[in-house]
Amino acid sequence: DQQVKQNSPSLSVQEGRISILNCDYTNSMFDYFLWYKKYPAEGPTFLISISSIKDKNEDGRFTVFLNKSAKHLSLHIVPSQPGDSAVYFCAAYFYGGATNKLIFGTGTLLAVQP
Amino acid sequence: EPEVTQTPSHQVTQMGQEVILRCVPISNHLYFYWYRQILGQKVEFLVSFYNNEISEKSEIFDDQFSVERPDGSNFTLKIRSTKLEDSAMYFCASSEAAGGGSSGYTFGSGTRLTVV
Numbered sequence: 001d002q003q004v005k006q007n008s009p010s011l012s013v014q015e016g017r018i019s020i021l022n023c024d025y026t027n028s029m030f031d032y033f034l035w036y037k038k039y040p041a042e043g044p045t046f047l048i049s050i051s052s053i054k055d056k057n058e059d060g061r062f063t064v065f066l067n068k069s070a071k072h073l074s075l076h077i078v079p080s081q082p083g084d085s086a087v088y089f090c091a092a093y094f095y096g097g098a099t100n101k102l103i104f105g106t107g108t109l110l111a112v113q114p
Numbered sequence: 115e116p117e118v119t120q121t122p123s124h125q126v127t128q129m130g131q132e133v134i135l136r137c138v139p140i141s142n143h144l145y146f147y148w149y150r151q152i153l154g155q156k157v158e159f160l161v162s163f164y165n166n167e168i169s170e171k172s173e174i175f176d177d178q179f180s181v182e183r184p185d186g187s188n189f190t191l192k193i194r195s196t197k198l199e200d201s202a203m204y205f206c207a208s209s210e211a212a213g214g215g216s217s218g219y220t221f222g223s224g225t226r227l228t229v230v
Contacts, residue, residue, distance in 0.1 A: 043221030093213040100212040104157040
């Protein structure tokens with residue numbers, strides 16, 4: 001039951017360019033979508049989130065876009081920096097429902113080349 | 115900045131042995147979670163815990179697993195009779211609100227469990 005999917009296992013971009021990470025979901029009941037960043041041997045670190053009632057949220061170099069009709073969200077990183085190289089997980093949850101767990105995608109490994 | 119602390123960082127155990135993974139969540143958080151990530155795979159939900167009881171568990175979380183909050187600060191995951199396939203990174207997380215709100219959960223840095 002893959003409710004949150006990241007179809008690109010890896011992405012390589014040049015430093016200074018835009019990185020676009022994509023995520024698709026199947027359940028229209030999700031209330032919040034989040035992006036986490038994970039370095040090897042560390043836990044996931046929260047990056048940015050978006051409520052299902054919004055279509056864009058921006059925080060510095062990071063912007064998340066939500067397209068509810070397509071059940072798709074994306075994370076844009078501009079400009080990309082070598083320190084952004086990590087695995088990025090998309091996650092989602094229902095608020096106030098029977099479950100409160102975060103459901104994670106499979107992750108996308110981003111490599112930013114100097 | 116407050117953080118979730120997990121110990122040990124690496125645990126090696128013989129197949130069939132019991133292990134206890136320890137976590138100290140953020141002090142004012144009320145919701146606690148365990149996730150795991152088998153090498154190269156996705157981060158999988160195991161269990162959520164609130165008000166001193168399990169609020170949800172996945173099908174992975176069978177009778178082999180148990181969680182406990184033995185005092186006001188620790189949150190433990192016990193795995194009885196470990197199997198080779200239990201080898202994974204285990205992450206503890208906590209949140210102030212159910213579901214984590216707009217900032218999600220705060221994760222610990224994980225315990226790498228190796229079953230040999």
